[in-house]
Amino acid sequence: DTGVSQDPRHKITKRGQNVTFRCDPISEHNRLYWYRQTLGQGPEFLTYFQNEAQLEKSRLLSDRFSAERPKGSFSTLEIQRTEQGDSAMYLCASTGGGETQYFGPGTRLLVL
Amino acid sequence: SQQGEEDPQALSIQEGENATMNCSYKTSINNLQWYRQNSGRGLVHLILIRSNEREKHSGRLRVTLDTSKKSSSLLITASRAADTASYFCATDSPLFRAGTASKLTFGTGTRLQVTL
Numbered sequence: 210d211t212g213v214s215q216d217p218r219h220k221i222t223k224r225g226q227n228v229t230f231r232c233d234p235i236s237e238h239n240r241l242y243w244y245r246q247t248l249g250q251g252p253e254f255l256t257y258f259q260n261e262a263q264l265e266k267s268r269l270l271s272d273r274f275s276a277e278r279p280k281g282s283f284s285t286l287e288i289q290r291t292e293q294g295d296s297a298m299y300l301c302a303s304t305g306g307g308e309t310q311y312f313g314p315g316t317r318l319l320v321l
Numbered sequence: 322s323q324q325g326e327e328d329p330q331a332l333s334i335q336e337g338e339n340a341t342m343n344c345s346y347k348t349s350i351n352n353l354q355w356y357r358q359n360s361g362r363g364l365v366h367l368i369l370i371r372s373n374e375r376e377k378h379s380g381r382l383r384v385t386l387d388t389s390k391k392s393s394s395l396l397i398t399a400s401r402a403a404d405t406a407s408y409f410c411a412t413d414s415p416l417f418r419a420g421t422a423s424k425l426t427f428g429t430g431t432r433l434q435v436t437l
Contacts, residue, residue: 213363229329232407240422251366251427257416265416265424300363307354308352308413310425 213313234303246298333434340397342431344410
């Protein structure tokens with residue numbers, strides 16, 4: 210499968226715990242995005258990487274959130290001290306510079 | 322924040338009928354895209370229409386764009402049960418610190434149910 214992959218697909222955690230999600234973009238795509246989608250809503254932009262550089266962060270990305278893309282390939286999104294309001298689907302997308310963003314299957318997070 | 326609204330929020334039709342979904346947005350755009358999302362899954366890109374285009378076709382899909390009204394519509398002809406999904410419109414917004422890159426701003430989606 211040469212599409213965008215995300216791991217894990219589902220995560221259940223207790224409030225206060227840290228979680229980390231991984232995204233593997235389409236090979237050679239230099240642009241990578243993270244979005245968050247809550248129930249019944251459309252996805253909302255969180256952050257953008259061009260190669261390994263994080264060039265844009267949304268105000269939705271509080272200090273408890275950190276994202277990396279250390280070698281310009283896969284990316285990780287970490288949430289520290291999770292809160293119930295963090296429960297959502299976290300989506301990753303990549304593009305090689307074209308206008309179409311290709312999305313992964315998402316990681317569904319449930320914070321108890 | 323959400324860029325726009327899809328209308329209707331939910332639509333139920335029978336197989337073989339046509340489904341029309343509308344999208345309104347607020348700011349000027351370079352392009353508008355439609356995505357499909359099956360329940361609990363990622364988004365699948367359907368079609369992109371640029372701001373200087375008025376209509377575009379792809380298979381059973383027809384998209385129109387009216388930039389003067391800041392609205393778009395997606396028509397799915399001869400619907401099938403497999404078309405059951407949520408449909409989102411998305412507009413591009415520039416990322417000012419990222420050169421030519423842009424982010425997508427999504428609407429709230431239309432949930433389409435196609436029954437046999």
